[in-house]
Amino acid sequence: MTSALDITRSVKPPRAVFVNFPLGHQTGPPGQPELQRRIVSNAMRAFAAISSPGTIVELPYVWDPNDRSWEDTDYTKGWMPERPSREAADKLEAERQAKFRRD
Amino acid sequence: MPVAYIPRTRDLYSDFTPYRWVKNESAPFTPLTKPVSECRVAMISSGGIMYRDQPRFHREDASYRRIPIDARPDELSVWHFGYPTGDAERDANCVFPLERMRELEAAGVIGTLVDPAFSFMGGIYSARKVHEELAPQIVDELKRAHADAFFLVPA
Numbered sequence: 001m002t003s004a005l006d007i008t009r010s011v012k013p014p015r016a017v018f019v020n021f022p023l024g025h026q027t028g029p030p031g032q033p034e035l036q037r038r039i040v041s042n043a044m045r046a047f048a049a050i051s052s053p054g055t056i057v058e059l060p061y062v063w064d065p066n067d068r069s070w071e072d073t074d075y076t077k078g079w080m081p082e083r084p085s086r087e088a089a090d091k092l093e094a095e096r097q098a099k100f101r102r103d
Numbered sequence: 104m105p106v107a108y109i110p111r112t113r114d115l116y117s118d119f120t121p122y123r124w125v126k127n128e129s130a131p132f133t134p135l136t137k138p139v140s141e142c143r144v145a146m147i148s149s150g151g152i153m154y155r156d157q158p159r160f161h162r163e164d165a166s167y168r169r170i171p172i173d174a175r176p177d178e179l180s181v182w183h184f185g186y187p188t189g190d191a192e193r194d195a196n197c198v199f200p201l202e203r204m205r206e207l208e209a210a211g212v213i214g215t216l217v218d219p220a221f222s223f224m225g226g227i228y229s230a231r232k233v234h235e236e237l238a239p240q241i242v243d244e245l246k247r248a249h250a251d252a253f254f255l256v257p258a
Binding site (some may be wrong): 003004005010013015016023024026027028031036037047053054069074075077079081096 | 124130134232252
């Protein structure tokens with residue numbers, strides 16, 4: 001899968017499927033299993049169909065037909081949410097590990 | 104319009120030495136010799152997925168996690184430096200479509216989903232590290248698992 005056409009054209013993987021979604025959603029939006037399933041199954045079909053090295057199949061899905069503003073902001077300064085401090089992140093990690101060890 | 108990520112990367116990381124993108128002149132290609140419905144397909148995500156108490160990723164981390172394919176959604180978590188992980192934390196299928204691949208296996212679209220699936224944190228500056236350390240280890244895993252194909256999902 002890819003959402004970065006220019007990078008994929010430069011790297012040239014054997015077979016690729018492009019979907020124009022913001023980074024972090026290459027196999028679909030959260031909580032939308034139907035659309036996720038279509039994307040993944042389109043990818044499997046493309047995998048079988050591509051016979052020419054480096055082919056990129058473009059899927060027709062649109063992230064939000066009423067708002068394309070994400071295309072202007074994705075991967076630009078200020079786009080990443082502020083990260084927790086080192087201490088806060090370490091605390092979260094310790095809690096996560098403890099939770100699963102307890103279960 | 105597709106976003107031009109190469110110039111955006113240059114702008115976003117303008118304080119750093121410009122990233123040297125991998126530029127290949129041709130694509131390697133192994134023709135498929137049987138239907139996908141008979142293939143053993145592995146899934147690899149660069150979205151930074153972890154299973155249960157597996158350790159989180161650190162900067163320039165070229166390690167990977169083995170995720171059992173029967174993992175429940177609440178047993179997965181996400182840690183990544185390069186994209187907003189909120190949606191993937193709510194639903195890992197955004198970048199690690201394990202449930203969808205299991206459905207395709209059950210429906211006979213793919214032959215077998217290789218167990219385990221794999222994930223690493225794709226925000227690795229060093230292409231050399233990926234090429235010389237991470238990729239060969241995953242290739243070994245795929246060979247040991249007799250995978251016919253792999254599905255690579257970035258984030």
